[in-house]
Every structure is written in C-alpha cells, then in structure tokens.
Amino acid sequence: MAQRDAERFERIVLPHLDDAYTLARYLLRDEHDAQDVVQDAVLRALRYFDGYRDGDARAWLLAIVRNCCLTWQRRHRGDRVTVPFADEVAERISDPRETDALAIQRSDRAMLERAVAALPTEFREVIVLREVEGLSYKEISDVVGAPMGTVMSRLARARKRLASALGIDAREAS
C-alpha cells in the first residue's frame, strides 16, 4: 500500500479510536483486553482498507472492532474471571474525602455500570452504540449486522431490563 493510502488511513480511521476503545471496553469489560483487541482490530482494518470505499468510516471500524471482540470472547470464554469495573468502583466509593453528594453520584454510576455490564452482549452492544456513541439505527444495524427492526427491539428490551435494574420503572410509575 502506498504512503498516500497510509496517510488516508490515519486521517479517516484513527480519529475513531476513542469510539473503538469505548466499544471494546464495554464488550470485554477489561482495560487490557480492550487495548489488545483494538490494536488487533485496527491492524485488520488496515489490511481491509483496500475494500473500504467512501462511507461511514466510524461504523466500518466499529464493525471490525465488534467482530474482533466477539472472536476474542469465544476464544477466551471461561479462561479467566473478570470482575467488571467492581474493583475500580469500590476504590472510588471508599475514598473518605468524598462528600456525601459525590459519593451518592458515584454509587449511582457504579450501579449503572454494573447493570450495563450484566446485560447479555447483544443488548450491551446496542446500548453502548446508541447511548454512549450516539449512532443512528442504520449505523448500529451496519455495525452489528442485524436489520434495523432487530436493533430497535433489542434496544427496547435492553432499556426495559435496565429500567428495572435501576428502579426507574418503579420511580416513574409512582
């Protein structure tokens, strides 16, 4: 590949590294695994770059990252115990210098992270792509390779689970 293509790759694909890493962090629930998989995904993207024409570079990269995450999970299933976010979160909560309001805010956030981490992958990925990365249904459908109707119904079911895990359904109904 020519130097110009390398520059084009850096210009078009690398700006989406934060999004790629965010998706991998949520899917793999581990900082180091996420780094390894994103690096692998970017290098794969580089090799497939010939096949990339114009279009949504972010969705294109995220689709590769997602596939690499799923492959990684299949290979490493059960070979280690991951404690998603919990240690990090517990550390933050137990900081005695924190004010009560901040501590409550943090414990809300911890609960939110746990609730999302507990979702099955197919729900978690649509939630992250929609609520964190702000993708449209069309883009999500491209990333996860499912029709838009499926994306919508997964989002609906994922939000229902989260609403009940976070007590939002009870609060709103009262």
Next chain:
Amino acid sequence: MRCADCRDAITAYVDGELLGEEQRDVDEHLASCAECRSEYDIAAETSRTLKEGLVRYAAPDVLKARIRSALAQPSAFEPPVPLPRRSWPRLAAAGFLIAAASSALTFSAMRPGSTRRAATNDILASHIRSLMPGHLVDVASTDQHNVKPWFNGRIDVSPEVPRLDSIGFPLVGGRVDYVGGRPVPAVVYGRRQHMINVFSWPTTDASALAPSVSTENGYHLVHWRNGGMELWAVSDLNVAELRQFIDAFSRAEASPER
C-alpha cells in the same frame, strides 16, 4: 393510534428515529393516553440516565503509541505472517512485528559477531516484540513503587526505576525479557507516541562507559555502563530527546531518590 402500535413505536420515538407523520401520531396518542405516557417516561428516563451516566472512554496513550509504531512498520499493510515462535493465537495479526524482528536478526547475524552484537540483536528484537499487543509490560503502572517491587522474586536484578514524569517521560511499567539467553528486567517509559525500553543487568566490568548511540532499522540503541551494571535503552524517539532521557535517567540512577 392504538396503544399496541404506540408501544411498538415508543423506542424509535425516544431515539428520534420516526418519520414526521409517525411521530405526530405518537405525539397525539401520548397526549391522551396516561398508560402509554408512563411507558414513554420510563424509556426516556432510562435513555437519559444512560447517556449521562455511562463513561465514554478515551483510547490510552499506550494504545495509540502501539498502533502508531505498528503502522510505521513497512509490512503493516501486508497479510499476516504465521507466527514462527510461539502460539499466540490472538496476536496473529501482529505477526508482521515478529517478522520484522527476525529479519533484523538475520540481517545482523550475517555480520561479524560479538557479544555486544548479540546483545544488540536481542534488545532490538525485544523492543519490537514489546510493541505487539499485550507484550509491552507485565506490570503496568506509572508508580515506581509498584514497578520496582514487582521484579523481586521474578528476577535476581533489581533495576533502577527513577521517576522522570516531571520532565515528560512518564513510567509505563515493567516486564521480564530475555537478552543473551538470560532474563533481564525491562523498564518502560513513554514519550508522546514513543516507547522507551531500558534493559539492565550486572556486569563484572567495573569501568564506567559513557552512553553511545547506534541506529538499527530506524531504532536508536543507547549503551552505557555504570556502577557494575550494563544498561541499554532502545526507542524510535529522536536522538536528541533520547539523549535527554538517558541523561536524566543516569543522573537519577547515580543518586536514587528513595
């Protein structure tokens, strides 16, 4: 609009994915149906909570550095090479780095050899290998008080791990690697997108040796000797900044802050 149709449309309504007409239908229905309205409130509140509460992560500098150095390899655009050394299935895509390392070795091996030559080969290969996914550090920490004790029990050499972040060389971590057939500590520092590996091991040669720079395959290697230790640093950082690093490192090494 019937309630059942409204419930089906609520998710897309919350996400602003409905067309104008559909959206107006839902608007009208929600204005007159308390049950659907409550369903909508729950979905909207859940979405808002997630949008506000979930963290959007930034790709760490170490990751960016690893990607940039991998992209800088001329063979990065070529198909993956099968791994000749060990089975690292998840690292298959990084095979080209090993290929780069081994071609560096082959190239060097054809020249007149010496122990210094062999050390250079190992150090360069180790540096390149360290840039592969998952190989940079075994202990990742920006705190010297985590990195230094980590080597205890893993290796009989206790490397110097000075703090250099105040002058722009943050500590990244450490690992054990092989140079000249024996395990040696590698301490890793960062500078923007660049990584610096520092290797050290004891020597019987008591004379001091001022740092000297050589360049191999685009990487700079610096060798010096001090206080009965052989020290090597390797990086693709420019020579001027690398010298600045070595200068600060060896000064800190001579007068360790504890």
